[in-house]
Amino acid sequence: MSALLTETTRALGAASGSAATRTAVGALVIAVLLLMLVAQEMARAELSEERTRRISHLRFVTVPLTLVFVGVVVPRIVDLLR
């Protein structure tokens, strides 16, 4: 077991894991990413130079979450196309 691989992720990944739970978790991740991107764009126009610089630093969260988004969505699209 590790910080990434836990009993919960093991159960989620198992073939018998609930598809509804996996979908709910994936939807939550996507919602967080969308909220972040919207807030980022709204704040960019409003804030000072220092704050704008910090907003540009948020790439360290948006880029990884975008990868997670791709990892959540692509398998479902592949499933639909089969």
Place this chain on the structure above:
Amino acid sequence: MSESAVINDLALRVSRPARAAVGAYVAALVAAEALAAFAGPVPAAAAEGALLLILLVHYVVGAGREARALAALALVPVLRLSSLGLATRDHVAFLVISGAPVLLAVVLAARALELPGVLALRELRLRSQWHVAVGVGIVAALAAPALDVVPAVDPHSRVGLALAALAVFVFVGLLEELVFRGLIQGALEPLVGAWSVAAADALFAATYLDSGSAAYTIGMAAFGLACGWWVRRTRSVAGAAVAHGLVAVVLLVSLGGS
């Protein structure tokens, strides 16, 4: 004045509300990790997502002193959202798929938060670093048979074993040390001084709450505390990262791990 004395002096000058806010975030993140262990993945993902958004808003609009610490703390929800969102049946593939976004977050965060020393793993060539790494690896190999072990990674060939060992080394040992000791402890230190070791270890241990074994969680908390102390003392995460990687390989691959 020594470097750690200077850092402690700086920490004392930071306002109490800033330290209280960081403490509250650490407690909230520990609680969110406990949700993953005891309430299920959906409440945990919701709590971690909400905390991530709050932390980042506070980072953008907050004062300068605690800003870096708040951004570093955001790596914990990123780690958990990645692991919950990308759960797959194959454990080695899972470590790579869910670990890659977190590793990318670490690299980007180290640059953005101006903590590039976190990634200086070449410091392993220093005797103070590789001595502890090899020593801890040997102790783990000797202690592993005494642990209550359940295989976590079950490779069927030598190539599979090598790939599993590499994945576990990078995405368990290296990654966790970079996140918890490198970035989180490093960003908290100017704010809370020596307490950064305990705070980072509390978060590290919280991510192990869902390991299914209380003994394993307690053991990893103690190991994390030792790594934190070593990183603070030597100002390098290299030895701890390799030591953690060796421990993870011994426990999770070669002998099976709890």
